Amino acid sequence: MYSLIDTHSHLFAPEFDADRAEVMQRAREAGITRIVMPNIDLESIAPMLQACAAYPSLCYPTMGLHPTEVKDDYRQVLGTMKELLDRSVRGDASHAPFVAIGEVGLDLYWDTTYEREQLLALEEQIGWALEHDLPIIIHSREAFAELYDLFAHYRETPLRGVFHSFTGTAAEAHALLEFPGFVLGINGVATFKKSTLPEALREVPLTRLVVETDSPYLAPTPYRGKRNESAYVERVVTRLAEVYQLSPEEVAEQTSRTASALFFGHES
Numbered sequence: 590m591y592s593l594i595d596t597h598s599h600l601f602a603p604e605f606d607a608d609r610a611e612v613m614q615r616a617r618e619a620g621i622t623r624i625v626m627p628n629i630d631l632e633s634i635a636p637m638l639q640a641c642a643a644y645p646s647l648c649y650p651t652m653g654l655h656p657t658e659v660k661d662d663y664r665q666v667l668g669t670m671k672e673l674l675d676r677s678v679r680g681d682a683s684h685a686p687f688v689a690i691g692e693v694g695l696d697l698y699w700d701t702t703y704e705r706e707q708l709l710a711l712e713e714q715i716g717w718a719l720e721h722d723l724p725i726i727i728h729s730r731e732a733f734a735e736l737y738d739l740f741a742h743y744r745e746t747p748l749r750g751v752f753h754s755f756t757g758t759a760a761e762a763h764a765l766l767e768f769p770g771f772v773l774g775i776n777g778v779a780t781f782k783k784s785t786l787p788e789a790l791r792e793v794p795l796t797r798l799v800v801e802t803d804s805p806y807l808a809p810t811p812y813r814g815k816r817n818e819s820a821y822v823e824r825v826v827t828r829l830a831e832v833y834q835l836s837p838e839e840v841a842e843q844t845s846r847t848a849s850a851l852f853f854g855h856e857s
Contacts, residue, residue: 591841593826594623594848595819597726597774597801600648601626602641604805604816612818613644619820620841621754623731625852627651627726627753627812627847630658630664634673638684649852651689652677656696656707656728663703665712678721686854691719692753694837695739698731700705708739720747723849725750726774733761740768749851754778754803759789766853772847774801775780777809777817781827787832795833795840798847800825 595616605612616624620814626637626648634652641648652674654666674690676682693714704819711762728751729736740748748768755762756778765771774817775798790798800822802808809824823837826844830837 591838592622592845593620593800593822593841594625594845594852595621595628595752595802595804595822596625596848596852598624598777598804598819599626599633599806600624600637600796600804600819602805602811603636603819609640609643612820614729617647618627619823620647621819621822622845623849623853624648625651625848626818628653629655629691629692632667633815634670634803635809641685643837645685650685651691652687652717653689653691653693653724653726655692655700656694656711656712659703659707659710663706667713668709674717674721687723689715689724689726689750690721690752691800692728694728694753695727695736696728696730697735701720704735705732708735711739713745718750719743720744724770727771728754733757737764744768750803751851753801754807756784756786757789758785759792759830762789762793766793771797772797772851772852774799775829776801776803776825777813777821779832780809780824781813782810787828787849790832791797792828795829795843796847798829798844799851800829800840801846804844836840 590771621639678685753774755773804817832842
């Protein structure tokens, strides 16, 4: 058995309300030692913190506004989130400290109505990451050029984090990894039969990757189309072992070391 860190999992979501304890137990049995839980909106904060309180040595919360949740009231929402973040950083909150800013970013796939607001919200939350020296978890969908152009302004800053659910080309991977503090988050998409991601990753150093599930979404083969859970990150590790021609133990060790240094300030 080897140890793993699931760097992106929404196990606090309603999809797990009926069997969350069993899901957490399966995660532990699969060797998962830590689960990073990215926030989505104001409504997800309470269930996220409840899950982290129930599993304090396993689950760790983050704070951020998902780009698809950016609406007309985004400034008020960000104000509330920033108050919670600042309290957590000061150590006067009743919950575990937030380990990252996220899940934030740009999503122009479903709707471009709030594109400008998404950019403004992202810039504000990047400011939080820099202010509090926290990593940032970036969601990007149909927004590669816009995201790259924005991040170019932060190239000389200590900004660091994860480009979550990377599914792009080798050229896009190289472009994103120009930002030295960032890694790519790889999930079940790498196991899909027609995925071109494994080919793209052959040109990416394993040291610049972390593994994730994005539970309850993007379940890996052979669970594709079903509810995903953290235990299935093992399938992602097995696929990466094939890509890099290493043992699963070696992939688990390296990705866990990278994730631990990024989110927890030390190597596992």
